Amino acid sequence: MxxxxxxxxxxxxxxxxxxxxxxxxxxxxxxxxxxxxxxxxxxxxxxxxxxxxxxxxxxxxxxxxxxxxxxxxxxxxxxxxxxxxxxxxxxxxxxxxxxxxxxxxxxxxxxxxxxxxxxxxxxxxxxxxxxxxxxxxxxxxxxxxxxxxxxxxxxxxxxxxxxxxxxxxxxxxxxxxxxxxxxxxxxxxxxxxxxxxxxxxxxxxxxxxxxxxxxxxxxxxxxxFLQFHPTALKLPGVNPAPLISEAVRGAGALLVDRAGRRFALDADARGELAPRDVVARAVAIADAAGGAWLDARAIADFPAVFPGTTAILTRHGLDPVHDLIPVAPALHYAMGxxxxxxxxxxxxxxxxxxxxxxxxxxxxxxxxxxxxxxxxxxxxxxxxxxxxxxxxxxxxxxLPADQPVAALRRDAGADAACEPTLMEMRELMTANVGLQRSEGSLLHAEQELARFTGATPADAWRTHNQLLVARLITTAARRRRESRGGHRRSDYPPAALERESA
Ligand SMILES: Cc1cc2nc3c(=O)[nH]c(=O)nc-3n(C[C@H](O)[C@H](O)[C@H](O)COP(=O)(O)OP(=O)(O)OC[C@H]3O[C@@H](n4cnc5c(N)ncnc54)[C@H](O)[C@@H]3O)c2cc1C
The missing domain is CATH 3.50.50.60 (FAD/NAD(P)-binding domain)
Structure with a gap:
């Protein structure tokens, strides 16, 4: 032994x-x-x-x-x-x-x-x-x-x-x-x-x-409590999304919506340089309404100032000197x-x-x-x-005795076949348990996650694990009836917002 x-x-x-x-x-x-x-x-x-x-x-x-x-x-x-x-x-x-x-x-x-x-x-x-x-x-x-x-x-x-x-x-x-x-x-x-x-x-x-x-x-x-980064590169099929650093906004890049309108000022007078969660929420709203882009075309000598970012963009067929950069908030860090x-x-x-x-x-x-x-x-x-x-x-x-453990039944293909379910889960979590939550969105997510779980074969254990954690996050978010830190509920606005709107 x-x-x-x-x-x-x-x-x-x-x-x-x-x-x-x-x-x-x-x-x-x-x-x-x-x-x-x-x-x-x-x-x-x-x-x-x-x-x-x-x-x-x-x-x-x-x-x-x-x-x-x-x-x-x-x-x-x-x-x-x-x-x-x-x-x-x-x-x-x-x-x-x-x-x-x-x-x-x-x-x-x-x-x-x-x-x-x-x-x-x-x-x-x-x-x-x-x-x-x-x-x-x-x-x-x-x-x-x-x-x-x-x-x-x-x-x-x-x-x-x-x-x-x-x-x-x-x-x-x-x-x-x-x-x-x-x-x-x-x-x-x-x-x-x-x-x-x-x-x-x-x-x-x-x-x-x-x-x-x-x-x-x-x-x-x-x-x-989850932290979202406001500006990750958003391109279909690009997962993970590379970060477009805050320094790019610091150098003067503007956030624009699909009509070309600068939208960050709607959320905060500091515009693109407002705190991370404020900018992230503004980007999420624009993204849901058709898209959000960073316009860095006015930054002089972008490739020399941001060689790393330029290399990433070039890999994805984008030229920051001429193109708008599609962005979305990205899940970045879990506090709990x-x-x-x-x-x-x-x-x-x-x-x-x-x-x-x-x-x-x-x-x-x-x-x-x-x-x-x-x-x-x-x-x-x-x-x-x-x-x-x-x-x-x-x-x-x-020390515990050495014991044989019953082999688990595994179907190597079961999780691969569940990829469409996982894609739906990711969209569901982003839309309903993302930067902005409410009782309605969280309840909807809980119901959908239960449905996905019921329809997932028992052998797809990776999928089941992800659905389980998605459900745990959603339930925790439902239980917390306040806005605090990385958790923002539109039905329980932060005290400062309540005062502003009062
Ligand atoms: C792009 C990016 C930039 C960041 N920049 C910073 C920064 O500048 N400063 C900072 O403080 N933080 C930064 N963070 C956050 C920080 O990097 C992470 O919080 C931290 O590195 C987490 O370290 P960890 O060891 O806990 O986990 P990780 O570094 O994520 O390692 C987890 C490991 O667990 C393994 N694993 C997972 N599941 C299993 C399993 N079932 N079986 C076997 N192995 C498994 C993975 O393969 C991996 O090796 C950044 C994060 C990202 C994504």
Whole structure:
């Protein structure tokens, strides 16, 4: 009988860091990932990591900004931990070989982003922070003798033995599914973007962690709080939708509707530069009424100023000097998730969660820009340390017995045949559980999701998992009878709007 090891699900920043921390504490671990190690939202992160390192900045100021963004729902203790432990994690990254951009004086270059009161965003390779970070961690993980990496291996379900989660059923790219016994399972499965019609999230972001945890009766929290980016490139069949950065609007690009009319001023006097959620709602309205475009034709020398964006547009046959750029709001980030304590333990014994899949309490109702990579680092680190301590203290006899698990019936074609249902689900979620919700839209979505679920064959387990999470989000949004952070209900307008219209 082999000794069970912790199984970490996912190779974004949270999964890789948990594995590294466990290994550096002398604990072996198995890391499984659906596709390759590089397929994650983490590898795509552009902006950077928020960390209070600059002169005049402090963790408490970073915490105050984070709490302000959270619209009253963040846990102050979780935020204190995030902001005060962040600098040590960044120094550790540097020691591992991560290269962040530096100024001429050799110091880390600190950028300023919306809603941060101090310059505190570190970048790597300009707008390629995630790729640089994951590249660095990948090298460490791939050659670490205590870490086994299983790529093209999908976790299908969690296996329980009484009160405890004791392993996972995994499905390799080729061959049959099998049971992997585990001393603990750490979910680091990332976000839920692929439940929506337009998203910046990679194809692997299908909300698996939320479905797995819910089916194992672990508690989820704050699922209704989702963040949308206002301007992703919208082209039929282009999924995920590449981000067209706020900097393009900052340089003077205007948002126009299908009549060529500049519409952002209808929503806010600051027009295209109003807060993200305000612009996103204005774009959604224009999109639903026939389309929304960025007109960047007046920006002098666009290709030289935005070479990355120009390359993306060129790949899709668009020339920003002559063409309008079709845009739509895109599901970008999930604030809630699997409820954890401040060490990453979920509410089910043996189950842990870290990164975007988790709800540690740091984001509340809205995320402060560039805090998610930091959360991945800080809370994965805490999970790794706490889990290593538990494993050291665990008596071998306390481990569950190795048991065969009945093979599951699988029809490889069942999910492929459900793609039309998933497309309908994505449109339904975007229209009814998107930037603007109401009792009527949410009720309609619930009924439609129940209908889709009833019509989906039992073998299509991936489809069922996505429909399940879509339903959980919708129900959570129905229950929250207020507008707060990323959750906006037209039937419960925010207090400020009520005053304005009164
Ligand atoms: C385009 C873009 C730009 C962003 N820019 C920034 C930024 O500048 N700064 C910032 O702080 N945040 C940014 N974010 C958000 C941030 O990147 C994510 O929140 C963060 O990287 C999530 O990390 P994670 O480790 O939790 O999950 P991910 O990085 O998403 O990794 C999830 C992993 O789980 C695997 N997985 C999922 N399901 C299964 C399964 N069933 N079985 C096996 N493996 C599975 C996936 O394959 C993947 O490897 C950005 C996000 C996007 C999409």
């Amino acid at each position: 082999t000794t069970p090891r912790p199984v970490i699900v996912g190779t974004g920043i949270a999964g890789l860091w948990t594995a590294w921390r466990l290994a550096s504490e002398g604990q072996p671990a198995v890391v499984v990932t659906k596709e390759t190690l590089a397929d994650s939202a983490s590898a795509w992160a552009q902006g950077g990591i928020a960390v209070a390192l600059g002169p005049g900045d402090s963790p408490s100021q970073h915490a105050a900004d984070t709490l302000a963004a959270s619209d009253g729902l963040a846990d102050p203790e979780a935020v204190r931990i995030l902001t005060s432990e962040g600098p040590s994690r960044v120094y550790e990254l540097l020691a591992l070989g991560a290269r962040f951009d530096r100024g001429l004086d050799g110091r880390l270059r600190l950028g300023l982003e919306a809603a941060h009161t101090q310059p505190r965003i570190i970048h790597a390779g300009g707008d390629r922070t995630g790729a640089a970070l994951i590249g660095c961690l990948a090298q460490v993980i791939r050659c670490h003798p205590l870490i086994e990496l299983l790529e093209h291996t999908e976790v299908v379900r969690l296996v329980e033995d009484g009160e405890r989660v004791t392993g996972v059923i995994v499905l390799p790219g080729s061959g049959a599914d099998y049971f992997l016994r585990a001393s603990a399972i750490v979910l680091a499965t990332g976000g839920v973007g692929q439940l929506y019609a337009v998203t910046t999230n990679p194809r692997v972001a299908t909300a698996d962690g939320w479905a797995l945890a819910h089916r194992a009766v672990a508690e989820l929290r704050d699922l209704e 998730g699997v409820l954890t304590d401040l060490q990453g333990r979920a509410t089910r014994a043996g189950l842990w969660a870290a990164g975007e899949v988790a709800s540690t309490g740091v984001h509340g109702a809205n995320r402060l820009a560039s805090n998610s990579l930091l959360e991945g680092l800080v809370f994965a680190d805490r999970a790794g340390r706490a889990l290593a301590t538990e494993l050291r203290e665990q008596a071998p006899s306390g």
